[in-house]
Amino acid sequence: MPWEDIKSSDLWYFDGNLVVAATDMEEKKRYLFKVHKSVLASHSPIWKDIFDLPQAPATSKGDKSDTFEGLPLMVFPDAASDVEDLFSFMYMIRHIPHEILKVDTVDEVAGALRLSTKYDIEHLMARIVGVLESDWPKKLCDWDVREKYVNHLLIEKDGEDMDKYFAEPAALIRIATECNVLAVLPAAFYHLSRVYWRVQPSEGATGVSTGAVSAIARTAKVEILEAKDLRRLIVGREALRAEVLDFLYRVKRSRDEGHIATCKLTSKAEPLVWPCKKGLNDWWTNHALNYVLNCDKDDMHPINLYDPLASLTKLAMDITDWNFLSSAKRPCSTCRGWAANEILAERLKIWESLPRMFGIKDAWRNEEDSSSEGETNDDD
Ligand SMILES: [Zn+2]
Numbered sequence: 001m002p003w004e005d006i007k008s009s010d011l012w013y014f015d016g017n018l019v020v021a022a023t024d025m026e027e028k029k030r031y032l033f034k035v036h037k038s039v040l041a042s043h044s045p046i047w048k049d050i051f052d053l054p055q056a057p058a059t060s061k062g063d064k065s066d067t068f069e070g071l072p073l074m075v076f077p078d079a080a081s082d083v084e085d086l087f088s089f090m091y092m093i094r095h096i097p098h099e100i101l102k103v104d105t106v107d108e109v110a111g112a113l114r115l116s117t118k119y120d121i122e123h124l125m126a127r128i129v130g131v132l133e134s135d136w137p138k139k140l141c142d143w144d145v146r147e148k149y150v151n152h153l154l155i156e157k158d159g160e161d162m163d164k165y166f167a168e169p170a171a172l173i174r175i176a177t178e179c180n181v182l183a184v185l186p187a188a189f190y191h192l193s194r195v196y197w198r199v200q201p202s203e204g205a206t207g208v209s210t211g212a213v214s215a216i217a218r219t220a221k222v223e224i225l226e227a228k229d230l231r232r233l234i235v236g237r238e239a240l241r242a243e244v245l246d247f248l249y250r251v252k253r254s255r256d257e258g259h260i261a262t263c264k265l266t267s268k269a270e271p272l273v274w275p276c277k278k279g280l281n282d283w284w285t286n287h288a289l290n291y292v293l294n295c296d297k298d299d300m301h302p303i304n305l306y307d308p309l310a311s312l313t314k315l316a317m318d319i320t321d322w323n324f325l326s327s328a329k330r331p332c333s334t335c336r337g338w339a340a341n342e343i344l345a346e347r348l349k350i351w352e353s354l355p356r357m358f359g360i361k362d363a364w365r366n367e368e369d370s371s372s373e374g375e376t377n378d379d380d
Helices: 037-043 045-052 079-089 103-116 124-135 141-154 169-178 183-194 227-254 277-292 308-321 333-357
Strands: 004-012 018-024 028-034 071-076
Touching: 004 079, 018 183, 028 037, 028 079, 037 079, 037 308, 037 333, 045 124, 045 141, 079 103, 079 124, 079 183, 103 124, 124 169, 141 308, 141 333, 169 183, 169 227, 183 227, 183 333, 227 308, 227 333, 277 308, 308 333
Parallel strands: 004 028, 018 071
Antiparallel strands: 018 028
8 A cells, every 4th residue: 555655845955866655654654865976875875875875776577666766766674764864964954952951852963863873874973972972971071161151041031931041951862872972971871860850840830949959950751761770870960979978978088188288277286286177067957967968948859969960069158158167166267178079079980980879881981082983882
């Protein structure tokens, strides 16, 4: 039974010399694109090889299955919408999105990413991956820039549904896993670990006032994740929390006296006494641990461990700007600077451990050693 043929309105060039067909199984329709062999060959070595093969004359009577309106017909096994997306980018009918964290970026590029990976269209693949990596960066400094932007917009749009403004991570995780774009996964899983517990607001419901906290205002389409993604989420989340707690108790227990020499309050009479030690210990116990483990009555999440990167930034700022204990107990600026640096170093360590915590082997290391590309798939 012949399916309905639908010619593309945009991708139907009058001087095209090839008709590409892709079917939509559900709609029982065949979508047709009249394009150019030379254009396809210039983008993909796979297509170039196909067109370089000797072609049989396409006009023999009685067999028109491989022609359409006299032109050679090439049937792609891919989804029609993916083919349309790919050709649209190749012919520059559409441009690859470039706005930060745009809600529909993944929708817009997923089909083209899938097929450019499959047909080895390197330059297009690289540009799409570049867009995704700019939203889900490899470097902590880039992540912080995005967080600033997000938090700024959160204040501006307070009370609105934030999912209208920002990309969610689950769809990205699906397509990035499928196409082996591992570099974006650590940041995406980290964000997922902050927001997975929030349910999406029901239709028509207004957003909640968030107090401009990036993690609380957004949601994820958790339902589209596969079992192995959910497992990564749980394991990674536990690893994150364990690491932060371990750090806080480690510093509290530490008896490192190395900063006596730099402490501004050390006296010549007692050169072995570190005057700021008690003040720092008190701060650590009464403020840092308290902040991370306790919750105010109106907090939406029980503990401040769901976003350790943000919590550690806050603690580093708190100890630098110290204004909540009596000034008599306040350690000197050098000792507070030391503690702030410890916190920021831990923050960087956590960031660099994200690939390991979420079980995405070599996601970032791979970038420096592109020769090992493709050998790092962790779906074993
Ligand atoms: Zn001191």
